Amino acid sequence: MLHAEVDGQGPRLVLVHGFSQNRNCWGPMAADLARDHEVVRVDAPGHGRSSAFYAGLRTGARLIADQGGTATYLGYSMGARFLLHLALANPELVRGLVLVGGTAGIDDDAARRERKRVDDAMAARLEREGLEAFLDAWLAQPLFAGLGEDMQFRAERSENTIDGLAESLRQAGTGSQDPLWSRLSRLDMPVLVTAGEDDAKFCAEGARMAEAIGANATFRTIPHAGHAAHLEQPDRFLAMLRAWLSAHAL
Secondary structure: OOOEEEEOOOOEEEEEOOOOOOOOOOOOHHHHHOOOOEEEEEOOOOOHHHOOOOOOHHHHHHHHHHHHOOEEEEEEOHHHHHHHHHHHHOHHHEEEEEEEOOOOOOOOHHHHHHHHHHHHHHHHHHHHHOHHHHHHHHHOOHHHOOOOHHHOOHHHHOOOOHHHHHHHHHHHOHHHOOOOHHHHHHOOOOEEEEEEOOOHHHHHHHHHHHHHHOOOEEEEEEOOOOOOHHHHOHHHHHHHHHHHHHHOOO
16 A cells, blocks of 8 residues: 555545655645644655555556545646546545646647657656756756745655656656546546646646536636645645635535
């Protein structure tokens, strides 16, 4: 079973982090939510204390469901992609779904093959150059330009393993994700889709996902934030999340 840590009491919230992070990379959000929720922070396959679990998105979603049970699920980036698979495969477990900086996949076959090539090349670079050099390059991407040093969680990311992250890229990278767009209308639980307003790509992806899901989905942007919106603007993100949780009694 995947490693997870639990804090607080109340309605269950399961948090699934992004690539190269782990259960301890949620900033002030996890402790705040644990004031009135049971917060389950999962180490995704290939990460943290789940580094020995190598899994693609479908299998990883099942492993997360085995750990999380019936709950509201919140995922960031890679975590959001795992949770889309979970919600489609096991909707009975998902009381509510929150997707931060997520995507339902790459439609174009050629573009998806190219992304798979890039993911595999990154995995090989990680194995060749080592974890610290890889993290330097990963965090230097424009995607994370707005992420303060304290929210990069460099020490926490350094707890991951080369093998775990490399296999995560190969098996659960965006290039390995089957497009889910045509299936999103099957989701009937409350869904909150959000992205940083400075993250143009994932704003477009988020708006498209919410439209494809239907009336039960809400799309919101976080002002003055990029891809890691919940870490760049934690107070704004928490206020939005708490309002949505309260509106749906979650």
